[in-house]
Amino acid sequence: MNSLLRVSLDTYLDSFHLSLNFSAAEGKTTVLLGESGAGKSTVLRLLAGLQHPQQGHISLDSVTYFDNEQKIVVPPQERPFGYVFQDYILFPHLTVFENVAFGLRAQHLPSRLIRARVSEALDRVHLVGYDMRKPAQLSGGQQQRVAIARALALQPQLLLLDEPLSALDVQTRREVRQELQHILAELHITTIMVTHQYLEALLFGHSILVLDDGHIIQQGDQRDLLEYPRSSYVAELIGVNFFRGRIVRYEADGTCVIALQNSEYQPFEIFAALSEQGQEATPDIGEEAYVVVNPRSVTLYQSPPDASARNLFPGTITQVLRLRSGGVQSRDGYVRVSIALDGLGSKFPPLTAEITEVSATRLRLQQQRIYAAFKATEASAYT
Ligand SMILES: Nc1ncnc2c1ncn2[C@@H]1O[C@H](COP(=O)(O)OP(=O)(O)OP(=O)(O)O)[C@@H](O)[C@H]1O
Incomplete structure (x- = not known):
């Protein structure tokens, strides 16, 4: 199965010009690395369909989700993409189960199927047995895993993670980083992860795209980045x-x-x-x-x-x-x-x-x- 994500985006947001092309390999994590304002979150929003570029093409597994020339615009809810937002806000009054089931209920699926999907998603993020807890009874890392489970329950073919560790304190961050690495390795799902931390880019990225002012200034694997920086931004990070x-x-x-x-x-x-x-x-x-x-x-x-x-x-x-x-x-x-x-x-x-x-x-x-x-x-x- 050719499950390659192909992305080409060209758009202006007021005076900010985003213009880039990339493809992301099946089952691997591609990291978008860049400083604040580089355009990372905008790329995720355009992929998810929450915004549309003036020009571009987005396809996964030979299905096109956006193409301005072919006039294809698939709405966000019909894109099989799971989006975990930067602050992954959970509903505080709902249990873990209900938080994960939220998107499935919106699809009016039968409750038996919802139960099965929620169990499977919680299993994949190693949170079996936490169904009845409220978010306040979970650690920061566990809350983040619930947010990932919520995205996984919708059985996405592409996972979009916006700064998944940024809401955590430094100590927790270190532990959760490892956990998330294990989870992603087991999931084998094509993932686009956004971060401004180069260490996270190196740890998670099979491929790393360095974004600066809406453009990709370097693309490669860990070794490329560490040994052959091509911008003072990357050199400074290293x-x-x-x-x-x-x-x-x-x-x-x-x-x-x-x-x-x-x-x-x-x-x-x-x-x-x-x-x-x-x-x-x-x-x-x-x-x-x-x-x-x-x-x-x-x-x-x-x-x-x-x-x-x-x-x-x-x-x-x-x-x-x-x-x-x-x-x-x-x-x-x-x-x-x-x-x-x-x-x-x-x-x-x-x-x-x-x-x-x-x-x-x-x-x-x-x-x-x-x-x-x-x-x-x-x-x-x-x-
Ligand atoms: N809807 C919009 N209208 C106008 N400008 C926008 C809009 N959305 C984003 N921008 C601008 O686009 C640029 C990129 O923003 P974006 O949030 O994608 O950056 P980022 O790399 O994700 O930064 P951060 O890490 O701070 O979230 C910024 O200059 C921002 O002000």
């Missing part, structure tokens, strides 16, 4: 330094030299090693290229070092932050230093270095002039 420029030459040892665009005075050149990114051929001179540098690969000096590092940039420290654990990697004992590099305009984010407390103490960091260096071999370039 916590790496990011440069975009054009290849201007290759050195005799193969080092790739990339000149940044729009720097205040040209040339601002970065020396980098071409990553192995499955490139069939060495990229041509003039091609657009991206460079990432891990903040821990950046070394700081109070005066120009004797050794001639090819990437050596003077700048001014703009921020010093002592890191604590709790992130993706252990950061205890590290200090994050932001440096505005000379010659790069204010449009460029500062270079970030992560150095040990010991080095920070030795350098007596404050708002001061500093030299930042990183090896060409620590700068990964890709096109």
Whole structure:
């Protein structure tokens, strides 16, 4: 069965322009990742049929639900899509059973069938035996699972999850994240999940679409995102330094030299090693290229070092932050230093270095002039 979701949307909401195409694989989770206002919820609303695009096409499993040229507009209640809203509000006065049965009652199904469907849905979200509880007697994670069961009871072919973890506190979020991963893995239902948390995108997304200002700026799997960010937005989420420029030459040892665009005075050149990114051929001179540098690969000096590092940039420290654990990697004992590099305009984010407390103490960091260096071999370039 070819159960591919195909989506093409082009529409204006006042001055906001949403324009994108994507397809989502059967039984997998496709994540829409983007910051607030990127257009993520709008995409879900357009898929669900709560709004219609000016132009576009939405089909699943060879059935078309929207196509402006063919004048097909299937109303929301006739789309086999389950929508779990951001705040998944449950009816507080109704039991879990009645909350899950709500959409089925609206379809006037016989009560025997309703009971069977509700039991099955509660089973799929591991909430057997909770039928008679009221939402107030459930944890945040359990309430969220009831909301998913409510969508599943309608036997959807597509599940739309809008920030499913956002209503939970940080501690609960961690536990529920795992639970939801298990549930989705067992469901094998084509799912579109919206989030602004990159960690969730990495955990849930078989495929991740990065949305910015109504457009997809990157599409790929976890590895693509982590190793080859293509926007400063993704690079910032991952916590790496990011440069975009054009290849201007290759050195005799193969080092790739990339000149940044729009720097205040040209040339601002970065020396980098071409990553192995499955490139069939060495990229041509003039091609657009991206460079990432891990903040821990950046070394700081109070005066120009004797050794001639090819990437050596003077700048001014703009921020010093002592890191604590709790992130993706252990950061205890590290200090994050932001440096505005000379010659790069204010449009460029500062270079970030992560150095040990010991080095920070030795350098007596404050708002001061500093030299930042990183090896060409620590700068990964890709096109
Ligand atoms: N009905 C509408 N009319 C006009 N503008 C709209 C409408 N709906 C959304 N927008 C605009 O579209 C843009 C995208 O909104 P959307 O809610 O889809 O973003 P989002 O990525 O889901 O953000 P969030 O994470 O904050 O929910 C915003 O600039 C918003 O103001």
